[in-house]
Amino acid sequence: MNTATSMPPRVLIAESDPWMRDLLSQMLLDVRCDARLQACATGPEALEHLREPPDLVIAARELLGISGLDLLRGVRKSPRLSALPFILLSERSDSASVREVLPLAPTAYLTKPLNMTSLKARLQTLLSGSAEVGVCRIPQIAAGTTLEQYLTRRRLDCDGGPLLCDVQAAVQRALGPQGLNLKVLEANVRSDPQVTGVLVSAANSAAKQGAAPVLTLMQALQALGPTQSMNLLLGMTTRPSAYLSDPLLFEQAEICWNRSTHTAEFARNIAHQQNVDEWRCYCAGVLHCLGDLALLRVLQEWRLAGGELDQTKLTYALRTFGAPYGSELHRRWRLPLELREMIAAAYQLGGGVYTREKLIVNIAAQMASLGADEDVTQIAQGKPARLLKIGVSQLNWWRGAPMIR
Known part of the structure; x- marks a missing residue:
């Protein structure tokens, strides 16, 4: 996580359900109102966003095109991305599915429906490495805007x-x-x-x-x-x-x-x-x-x-x-x-x-x-x-x- 600089963290959210995507986005902004969010609905879109490494990935296992699990595999194999924090969300909680994920060392493997209190606590730990979070102000209206x-x-x-x-x-x-x-x-x-x-x-x-x-x-x-x-x-x-x-x-x-x-x-x-x-x-x-x-x-x-x-x-x-x-x-x-x-x-x-x-x-x-x-x-x-x-x-x-x- 790049918190050594003043640059706000960049977080990639890959989730096919628009309401869950929106809820995750809002929770992230609630934890870090200055976070730079990139949200997408499919695996190929997420892969494209990974060309510029984010500070955190939150991805659903059940993504279309490329699954969240395959994204995690690719991240862990990449010398450039291998240490990237990666939270994997899934509808599957059976032991076989969990065992399949554990060798890839996800930052967290969370099953749906999500416990948002637990997720928020994890995000606070991951995103609050800098003490200079600051106060996010409401942007003023551009001059001349009616x-x-x-x-x-x-x-x-x-x-x-x-x-x-x-x-x-x-x-x-x-x-x-x-x-x-x-x-x-x-x-x-x-x-x-x-x-x-x-x-x-x-x-x-x-x-x-x-x-x-x-x-x-x-x-x-x-x-x-x-x-x-x-x-x-x-x-x-x-x-x-x-x-x-x-x-x-x-x-x-x-x-x-x-x-x-x-x-x-x-x-x-x-x-x-x-x-x-x-x-x-x-x-x-x-x-x-x-x-x-x-x-x-x-x-x-x-x-x-x-x-x-x-x-x-x-x-x-x-x-x-x-x-x-x-x-x-x-x-x-x-x-x-x-x-x-x-x-x-x-x-x-x-x-x-x-x-x-x-x-x-x-x-x-x-x-x-x-x-x-x-x-x-x-x-x-x-x-x-x-x-x-x-x-x-x-x-x-x-x-x-x-x-x-």
Whole structure:
């Protein structure tokens, strides 16, 4: 490890799962915020990065093209790289697999799902050889950069929305003598759009080819399992601007969250009455404001970096960039098409087939947008309500039902 100089360490991460790759990257930055990261998804890409020796390699055994195990073999045979610290991650924990690796002297052989606490401790030992870690400051906005330019650029790499529930407290409440209770955890975080979006996306990313798409938070938790779910949840809390601290932005986030929660609960109640999967409709309702919330998180980063913001600029930004941010996140996170179509139905039905799920989410979003003095007559007269044979009395009953956060 080259810590004798002031040059920050360079770390190569080779992992095919994008969410695990992102989680590892964030953990490394949490340990050394000045670390220079190179991340890739395949063995050949990792081999190319090894042409310039990094200070540490973290690689999955199950890489495509060239396995992580073969990368480790090549590193140990190379006079130039033989002493390179190399952490090998694997889904295989059987004794034969472990015996195969040990002669190659990996710095660590860690099996998935990872124990992130243990991994973080190892990284702190490996990367803290220099006492001059320093304080990583938020980079200031380049002179002349407009808010519109900044938001346009950040749309392609934003981390999603802020956390709106206390994730660490939710995890603690779900921990018991038998480990993490997924049912309790789901009940405590289900209304948070960022939690739902990340876990549903991660579960679909990790799913085996041909598996049915994951469309609800509970399905995601079950697919990921307790350890990986907890790792992803706690990893979210360490990211920049994970929680909003700016009063103006937090107030707007509360408005978006209330609209999402009301839409989700209305959708759940209507779906139950219609004998439709209520949690799929609930999930779509929770996620339909994620674009606005992601934009608010980026706006906080704009302010922290020295940018100016007032109510007029905030209103303009939401009107101009909220929908594009949502569309980009759905695409980049690869949410299942069925779920994306249900989310889109919260705004308009468009053409194509009117599934009951889409009709339900559309009605729910209309209900959530009603002002205190507005009645439900216009919704009852609309096409979605007529197709589902929902009248004014039912809509009024759902409107008066308690909302569960």
